[in-house]
Amino acid sequence: MSSNRAYHHGDLRAALITASFEVLAECGLQKFSVAAVARRLNVSSAAPYRHFPDRDHLLAAVSAVAARDLNSTILAAAATVGPDPGDRLAAAAGAYVHHVARSGAGLPVIYAAGLSRITVDGRQEHTRTLMATLMDLAAGTGAGTHREELLLVEATIAVAHGYIALFDDGFFTRGHHTTDDIAARAIEAARALTPSRCP
Template sequence: MRRAGKKQHYHHGDLRAALVDTAVELIAERGVAGFSLAEASRRLGVAVSAPYRHFADRDDLLAAVAVRACEVLNDTVTAESADAHTPTEALVAAARGYVRFGVDQRALFEAAFGGKLDRLRHPELLRATGPLKDAFLGAALALSDGDPDRAGSLALAVATTAHGHAVMAQLGTFGPGPDGAELAVTRAADTTRALLTGRAALPPLPNALHLDTPTP
C-alpha cells in the first residue's frame, strides 16, 4: 500500500481503481468527513476534473469504496467460516469474521457505515451485501426450522451483536493493540453462542429478511 501522506503521481493504468485506493487511504487518515475528491486528485497528481470521468460525485466514489468493503468483509467471513460444520458454528464464525473485519479494516468499515449513502441511489451496495446476508440468513434458517420470521430475527440479532462488538473494539473497550482486537473477536463469539442458546426467547420479526441489516 502507498505510504499515507505522500503525493502519489498517477501516470497510467486504471484511474478508477487508483481513486478507490486513494479514497481508502484518505479515510484512514482523516475519516469519511475529511475525504474529498479534490484531495484524492491532488494526491494522485491528476486534474481535479479527472475523477468525474469515473464518478459522478463524492458519494459515487464512496459507494465504490463501500462495495469494496462488502467484498473484503464477505471474504473475511468466508475464511472464518471455512471450518464451520453446523449452523451454530457458521453463525459464530460469521460474527467472528465481522468483528475481525472491523478491527483490521477500519477505513473500509468507516466507509461502509459512516458515509450515510443513499442505497436507493446506489443499488450496487444492495447487490454487494447479498452474499453476506445469505451467510447469516442461511444458518439462521437452519436453526429456525425454515421459519423466515424467526430466521430473520435471529440473523439480525447476530449481525447487530457482531457490529456492536466491532464498534466497541474500535473505541478501545477491549484494550489496545492485537490483544484487544482478539479479545473483541472472542467476546463476540461467546456472546453469539449465548444468544443462540437462548434464541427461543427472541420474538419473530415479520419481514426481517428484507430489512437493511447492519452490513455495508
C-alpha cells in the first residue's frame, strides 16, 4: 500500500511512518526531514506535528517498526538454514541486506543518536529484543566471552551494512547484481567470521 493511499484511508500517523521509510530509502538518514515526509503525503508541513512533536519522535516510531521487522526477518532467516550456529548467525547478515534494501532503515536509523531518550512506541523494547537476538546467535557459535560475542555481532553487521551500503552507492551495478546476490555475498563473508564447529 502506498503512503498516499494509507493517508487517504484516514490514518495519518501510520501514513507518516510508512512515508518515512520511503524517504529514508531514497534520501538516507542525513537528508531525512519531517517536511519531506509531509510533501510525500501532500499534507501541510504542520500536519505531522499533530502526531509527532519533532523529527526525533517520528524517527523513534520508525526505529521501533524497523527494529521489530528486522528482528522478525533475522529470526526467520536463521530458522531456515539448519542447526549450524555459524550458518544461523551468517543468515542474519543476509537478512539485514534484504531488510535495508526493502525499508531503507538499517542500524544507523534503528540506533540513531538522540533516540535513546524516547520511550514511546515500544522503541526500547524492540531495539533491545533485536540486540538480544543477535547476541543469542553469536553466543550459539561458542564465541567465548560476552565481549567476544559482541565483537562478532559487530563484525557480522558491519559486513552486512558494508555490502548494502556499497550496493546502494552503485559499487556493484557494473555486474548487474541483484539484492539476492549481495545478500549471498554478505552471508558468505559473515560465515567466514565464525569457524565451523567440530562434530
